[in-house]
Amino acid sequence: MCGRYRLSRRKQIIEEHFETADWQEDWSPRYNIAPTQSVPTIRQHPKEPVRELSLMRWGLIPSWAKDTSGAARMINARSETAHALPAFREAMKLRRCLVPADGFYEWQRRGSAKQPFCFEVGDGGLFAFAGLWDRWKDPSGQWVKSCSILTTIPNSLTSAIHDRMPVILQPDSYDLWLDPGMTNTQVITELLKPYNARLMRCCPVSSRVNHVENDDVECSRPVEVSKTQDSLFA
DNA sequence: CCAGACGTTGTT
DNA sequence: GTCTGG
């Protein structure tokens, strides 16, 4: 799954990489993005051929939710079932987005031991998670946009650490994934595959990343693991 | 008909 | 909102 990630590139770099329209919001590099926080997402404008960046709360709040209490459990949606579930079904058909990132964290557990790893694509550059979004009217009448990151079975790199991984889209499938006119969920679901392990890398990182208040480059800096911890790789 | 649920992951 | 259970 994916419960913590990194987006450390500057706004202009994100705009250029994903070929979006200019964005009014600010974005400061983040190394430890946590559920319920505000994150950039990319959507296709429904009428004009333009991709737009938009801040959303991470943890999808369905339009019919009474409150936000369940949102933290909706940070991920299983790609195998999302098309059929009440909370995600309509979003899968009509409200897909990209969630830009340049790293994500997974924790490997062995009994009580817990070791975080940082995963990257290529040399640590930008990539996009497949995302779903919805909007919910809060008690004051304000619309709150929120999003979820799809998950799938792990590839050979991530399976050593965890039994799920986030869906990372190939750049050549961005257009189809984002196309609001594509409502054939069967076609859409074809895109939700484990990313090529040979194009990814990972390494153990400091448990600093465990604490959400730590949000700096140290969170994804590789660390040595001790001999005893080394068995975590086994 | 109304009432109530609607989710993921991990752990075992 | 939609779907299920009673």
Added chain:
DNA sequence: CCAGACGTTGTT
């Protein structure tokens, strides 16, 4: 995802 909190009633 992890970290951290987690509580009622009655009596004085």
Added chain:
DNA sequence: GTCTGG
């Protein structure tokens, strides 16, 4: 253990 906050 479960639930909330970030």
